[in-house]
Amino acid sequence: MSLLELNDVKVHFPIKKGLFVDRTVGYVYAVDGISLKVEAGQTYGLVGESGCGKTTLGRAVLRLVDITSGEVVLDGTDLASLPDKDMRTMRRRLQMVFQDPLGSLNPRQNIESILSEGMAAHGIGANQEERREKIRAILAKVGLPSNALSRYPHEFSGGQRQRIGIARALVLEPDVIICDEPVSALDVSIQAQVVNLLDELQEELGLTYVVIAHDLAVVRHISDVIGVMYLGSLVEEAPSDDLYAAPKHPYTKALMSAVPIPDPTVEEARERILLTGDLPSPANPPSGCRFHTRCPWAQPKCKEERPQLREVGEGHRVACHFVEDIESGLLQIGTERAAVVPAARTEQDAVEEAVAKSAGTKAALEAEDAEAMADGDADVTPADARSEAEAESETESGPAASDADEAPASDADETSASDADEAPASGADETPESAAPAETAPAETDPAETTPAETDSTESAKDSSARGA
Amino acid sequence: MTTSTKTAKIDRLAELTAQNETTSGASLWREAFRRLKTNKMAIIGAAIIAVFIVMAIVGPWLAPHSATALTWKSEVLVNQGKFVDSPRGGNWFGLDHLGRDTFSRFLIGARQTLLVGVVSMLIGLIVGAVIGAASGAAATLGGRLGQKIDTVIMRVVDMMLALPSLLLAVSIAAVMGQSLTTVMIAVGVVQIPIFARLLRGSMLAQGSKDYVLAAQSLGIRKRRIVVTNILPNSLSPVIVQATLSLATAIIEAAALSYLGLGNPDPAVPEWGVMLSQAQRFFEHAPMMAVYPAVGIIITALGFTLLGEAMREALDPKLRG
Numbered sequence: 001m002s003l004l005e006l007n008d009v010k011v012h013f014p015i016k017k018g019l020f021v022d023r024t025v026g027y028v029y030a031v032d033g034i035s036l037k038v039e040a041g042q043t044y045g046l047v048g049e050s051g052c053g054k055t056t057l058g059r060a061v062l063r064l065v066d067i068t069s070g071e072v073v074l075d076g077t078d079l080a081s082l083p084d085k086d087m088r089t090m091r092r093r094l095q096m097v098f099q100d101p102l103g104s105l106n107p108r109q110n111i112e113s114i115l116s117e118g119m120a121a122h123g124i125g126a127n128q129e130e131r132r133e134k135i136r137a138i139l140a141k142v143g144l145p146s147n148a149l150s151r152y153p154h155e156f157s158g159g160q161r162q163r164i165g166i167a168r169a170l171v172l173e174p175d176v177i178i179c180d181e182p183v184s185a186l187d188v189s190i191q192a193q194v195v196n197l198l199d200e201l202q203e204e205l206g207l208t209y210v211v212i213a214h215d216l217a218v219v220r221h222i223s224d225v226i227g228v229m230y231l232g233s234l235v236e237e238a239p240s241d242d243l244y245a246a247p248k249h250p251y252t253k254a255l256m257s258a259v260p261i262p263d264p265t266v267e268e269a270r271e272r273i274l275l276t277g278d279l280p281s282p283a284n285p286p287s288g289c290r291f292h293t294r295c296p297w298a299q300p301k302c303k304e305e306r307p308q309l310r311e312v313g314e315g316h317r318v319a320c321h322f323v324e325d326i327e328s329g330l331l332q333i334g335t336e337r338a339a340v341v342p343a344a345r346t347e348q349d350a351v352e353e354a355v356a357k358s359a360g361t362k363a364a365l366e367a368e369d370a371e372a373m374a375d376g377d378a379d380v381t382p383a384d385a386r387s388e389a390e391a392e393s394e395t396e397s398g399p400a401a402s403d404a405d406e407a408p409a410s411d412a413d414e415t416s417a418s419d420a421d422e423a424p425a426s427g428a429d430e431t432p433e434s435a436a437p438a439e440t441a442p443a444e445t446d447p448a449e450t451t452p453a454e455t456d457s458t459e460s461a462k463d464s465s466a467r468g469a
Numbered sequence: 470m471t472t473s474t475k476t477a478k479i480d481r482l483a484e485l486t487a488q489n490e491t492t493s494g495a496s497l498w499r500e501a502f503r504r505l506k507t508n509k510m511a512i513i514g515a516a517i518i519a520v521f522i523v524m525a526i527v528g529p530w531l532a533p534h535s536a537t538a539l540t541w542k543s544e545v546l547v548n549q550g551k552f553v554d555s556p557r558g559g560n561w562f563g564l565d566h567l568g569r570d571t572f573s574r575f576l577i578g579a580r581q582t583l584l585v586g587v588v589s590m591l592i593g594l595i596v597g598a599v600i601g602a603a604s605g606a607a608a609t610l611g612g613r614l615g616q617k618i619d620t621v622i623m624r625v626v627d628m629m630l631a632l633p634s635l636l637l638a639v640s641i642a643a644v645m646g647q648s649l650t651t652v653m654i655a656v657g658v659v660q661i662p663i664f665a666r667l668l669r670g671s672m673l674a675q676g677s678k679d680y681v682l683a684a685q686s687l688g689i690r691k692r693r694i695v696v697t698n699i700l701p702n703s704l705s706p707v708i709v710q711a712t713l714s715l716a717t718a719i720i721e722a723a724a725l726s727y728l729g730l731g732n733p734d735p736a737v738p739e740w741g742v743m744l745s746q747a748q749r750f751f752e753h754a755p756m757m758a759v760y761p762a763v764g765i766i767i768t769a770l771g772f773t774l775l776g777e778a779m780r781e782a783l784d785p786k787l788r789g
Contacts, residue, residue, distance in 0.1 A: 062686050091688035104679035107497055108701040117697065118687035143480070152496055165683075172687065196475050 002037035003208050004061070004176050009034045009070035009080075011053070011060045015283060028283045030056040032232035032290075033070070035309070038176070038225075043202065043209040045223030045240065047216060047255070051279055053232040054212045055099075058178045061210070062094055063087055074176065092122045095169035099181035101161035105153035111139075111164060112149040118172050135171060141204075142167045142197060159190035166197065170205075178210045183218055195222055216259050220244055225315070228252045231290040232282055234309055238316040248318045248327065250295045251275075273333070289321070296333040297326050501705075504782040511778030517771025524576060525583040532573035562760050565746070575760055578738035581649070582768070585739070586719040589653045593660020593718075594711050600626065601665035601707075602700065605672025609681070609699060610691045623669065626662045634659040638721060642730040649732040649739075656721045660714050667710055671703035678702075705783035712776030716769035723765050740764050 011031040016022040030053045038044040046054045059065045061072050063079060072079040079090060098104035105114060115138070116131045125131035136146045142163040153161055162182065169177050182198065183191040195218060201207060213219045219226055220240055227237040228251065236249040247256045254273040261267045275294045280286050286293045292302035301321055309317040312324070325331040495503075505511045524531075562571035604622040607615035629637075638655035645651040675681065676699055684694045719740075725731055726741030727748075740761040747758035 059682075064682055064685055088688045088690070091686060094686075096683065096686045098679050098683055100679055104683045106680045106684070106698050106702070109697065110496070113697075117684070117689055117693075121687060121689045121693070154497070155495065168683070168687070193478075200475055 003040040003075055004038040004210070005071070005073040006034055006036050006057075006061070007071040007073065009057065009060055009072060010068040011056050011065055012068045013065075026283055029232050029285050030282055031060060032282075032285070034229075034232075034234055036227055036234065036237060038208060038210060040175070040208050041202075041206050042224040043211055043222050045219035045226040046210065046212045046229055047214060047219050047226060048229030049214065049279060051282065052229045053282065054214075054229050055180055057229070058096070058180045058210065058212050061178060062091065062096055064096075089122065092118075092172045093175045095172055095174040095177045097162070097165050097169055097177060097179040097182050100185055101158055101165055102153060104165055105161060105168075107153055110150050110152050111135075114153070114164070115139075115168055115171050118168065122172060124172065135167075138167045138170050141201070142170070157190075158186050159193060162186060162190075162194050163197065166194075166201070170201070174207070176208045176210065178212070180212045181214070182211065184213065184215060191218065198222060216255065228255065231280060231285055233290060234317075234319065235291060236316075236318045236320075237309065238313070242313065242316055248312060248316065248323050249291075249320050250297050250326065251291050254296075289319075297322060297331050299331075501779075501782040505778055508778045508782065510774050511782070514771045514774030514776075514778060517767060518775060521579060521583065521768045521771060524579040526580070528576035528579050532570075532576045534570035534573040562756070565743075565757055571743075571757060571760060574738035574743060575740070575764060578740050578743060578761065579764070581732070581737060581739035582719055582722070582741070582765070585649065585653055585656070585722040585741075586715050586768075589656035589718045589722060590660065590711060590715045592654065592657025593714060594664050594707070596657070597661040597664025598668050598707060600661065601668030602672065602695075604665065605669040605676070605703070606691075606695045606699070608669065608673055609676025610685075610694060619669070623666070626665045629658075629662040630666070635721065635724060638725055639728065639730065642725055647730055647733050649737075652722050652725045652731050655725060655730075656718050659721065660718065663714065664707060664710065668703060668707050671706050672699050675699045675702045706780075709776050709780040709783065712772055712779060716772040716776070719765060719769055719772075723761075 009031055010029075010033055012027040012029055014024040015026045015028060017025045032053075034057060036044070046057065048054050056065060060067050061079070063072075063082075067080045070080060074090070074094060077090065079087060079094075082090060109117070112132065112135060115135045116125075116128065119125050119131050119134070125134055132149070135149065139146055139148055144160060144163050144167065148156070148160075148164070153164065156164065162185075166177075166182075179198065183194050186194060198209065198211075199222060202209060209222070211219060211222055223240045225237065226240045226243045227234050228243070228249065229235070230251050236243065236247065236252045238248075243252065244256065247253045250273075254275050257270070257272045261270065273296060275296075277294050280290070280293055286303075287306075288304050289295070289298075289302040289307050292298045295302065299322060305321065307319045307321045309319045312318050320326070322331055562575060565571050565574070600622060604619045604626075607622075608619035609615075611618065638659050641655040641658060642651045645654065672695075681694060681698055684698050685691075689697075722731070722739075723741030723744060726739055727745035729745065731742050731745070732739055743761040744758055744765070747754070747761070751758055
């Protein structure tokens with residue numbers, strides 16, 4: 001059994017209005033149904049952009065915010081339903097390291113007082129002398145001088161303060177430590193020290209971590225399993241190497257493609273998915289899949305039905321209706337969203353052809369939907385001749401597109417430059433080039449300048465209109 | 470990186486940071502005091518207050534004359550406009566309408582004035598702080614019920630605030646009769662809502678800080694979180710307010726005395742009472758009013774200067 005298990009945890013903050021009697025006029029769906037398991041001795045990384053609810057989830061686990069519904073099971077005990085008194089004693093086993101190292105330390109208490117307060121509350125150490133001994137040992141462990149005891153938080157540097165924060169969690173000998181953005185307030189050089197310290201302590205003390213962060217590199221370094229959050233729910237969960245090598249959910253793909261690769265050739269050539277629009281308000285989340293408003297692969301079904309996390313590989317869970325289709329290349333970016341009919345049509349042709357092969361009725365339905373949507377888009381540059389040419393190229397590059405998807409995801413040191421050069425050539429972005437080899441000059445500048453899918457499609461529209469004239 | 474090299478690195482870092490460090494830390498209070506000591510405004514304010522306090526303590530012994538001794542002189546004839554309010558003979562500040570030595574009364578009166586100021590400020594501070602702390606604690610850590618309690622307390626406090634302070638003091642003094650205690654209570658009650666609101670607001674601000682959350686996650690009892698974490702960090706504005714309100718308390722007590730609600734005992738001089746008595750003779754003997762008035766103004770200025778300097782010293786934004 002897992003050490004820490006979350007079952008459909010929801011945290012909804014009521015929005016109140018009214019002068020005398022508070023009326024609840026709505027809810028902020030900060031955490032909206034999250035289930036995950038954290039194994040003992042492992043590190044679970046939670047990533048997601050600001051406002052996606054990762055911090056709230058971390059706090060909900062410690063019951064620092066009220067849990068609306070769901071279970072938080074630590075070692076067989078459901079914390080969510082525990083009375084306050086029992087919860088207080090349970091807190092010894094679950095500790096937290098905070099984002100702001102200075103803000104999380106009481107400025108008017110010295111280090112000894114800060115560290116011994118929790119011990120006193122849980123009856124660790126018979127007297128102050130005993131506690132002081134233990135605190136000294138812990139301070140040494142986190143790399144702080146023992147003369148720190150009588151000093152105050154503002155007398156330390158950022159990295160040292162975070163070490164104090166870690167020491168405060170450690171003195172209670174917890175099973176699980178929730179690190180809420182443990183290094184994001186620190187300098188890069190100090191970040192490495194603190195991350196390594198966390199690593200080391202885990203090895204030595206057998207700790208279990210839940211690391212909440214937005215820095216993908218940090219999370220990758222420290223985590224065994226990573227969960228990606230978007231607008232209050234998990235969209236993907238996988239062992240860390242898997243997730244970075246082959247992200248499956250569109251949102252994760254976009255996140256991963258935003259990580260810069262320290263190799264200019266790869267960086268220039270790789271396919272990047274730029275998300276358009278803002279994060280929707282968690283007070284008014286979109287229907288169906290929370291991500292459909294920004295997903296380049298979005299389909300009508302996404303608006304209606306909320307996808308559940310489902311297993312797609314070993315330990316790899318994804319909440320997307322169309323993971324397989326995206327992976328196999330059946331579904332291309334901008335099938336519906338790009339406001340260019342020719343492109344949409346050719347995509348759909350490709351899909352239809354594929355459907356004929358696989359005889360999947362589901363795909364056929366989607367293709368129909370896609371057609372309906374594409375017809376609805378009136379703002380279009382007519383280029384019939386071109387659409388034919390593209391149709392051909394699409395069918396050719398269709399099966400190969402899955403290769404292109406993988407290329408940007410794999411790490412810089414793993415992907416050789418030649419691989420990267422090759423892969424995007426078959427990708428959807430390069431279609432104008434392959435369709436019209438005569439026009440090499442404009443096409444060559446294309447991948448370097450325009451990365452987002454949408455700009456690309458307008459570019460190709462311009463291209464085609466030029467040719468029409 | 471292997472574990473051993475990492476450990477070595479951390480040890481080295483610990484060694485480096487251990488150098489050039491004193492063993493005892495400087496608390497924020499101590500640092501604030503250090504800043505206060507270097508502030509000219511604070512020194513002037515403190516000097517004025519020190520003179521005032523010394524005067525209040527040893528004044529009665531220093532006074533050359535008794536506060537009640539009537540020195541009848543032929544010149545002291547109010548009706549003839551020959552009222553003596555100018556220095557002469559052994560009376561530096563002159564004599565009042567009853568032929569008493571104004572300088573002696575001024576020295577002796579300092580004690581009453583300080584007493585009224587301090588006691589009424591303490592009434593306001595203690596009662597206000599208790600109400601504010603209860604309200605603030607309920608609001609930050611009391612959950613939903615606590616927030617309701619906080620709302621009720623604060624509405625009552627708001628009602629108190631809505632009344633003009635002098636009117637409230639006059640009403641209280643009118644109900645309780647004319648005495649020094651009445652003046653103290655009246656002036657103190659007026660200060661209660663100010664302290665209550667201030668402390669509660671300050672506690673609310675601290676209650677949302679990360680370290681309070683951290684204390685909660687450590688499993689520390691709520692009462693202890695309030696006492697060791699929230700309260701110590703919420704006190705600085707209250708301390709500043711206490712210093713500033715000493716000045717207003719002295720002025721308000723003087724105002725009440727002036728309105729005739731102060732201590733009726735003529736044997737006990739008080740600056741406010743002296744001022745009030747002097748008004749009748751202002752045309753003939755303006756200096757009789759000027760001495761106590763200047764005394765009140767300078768004392769109030771001293772407390773205000775010190776209060777402002779303390780506000781600066783305790784301001785976390787200036788922490789360096």
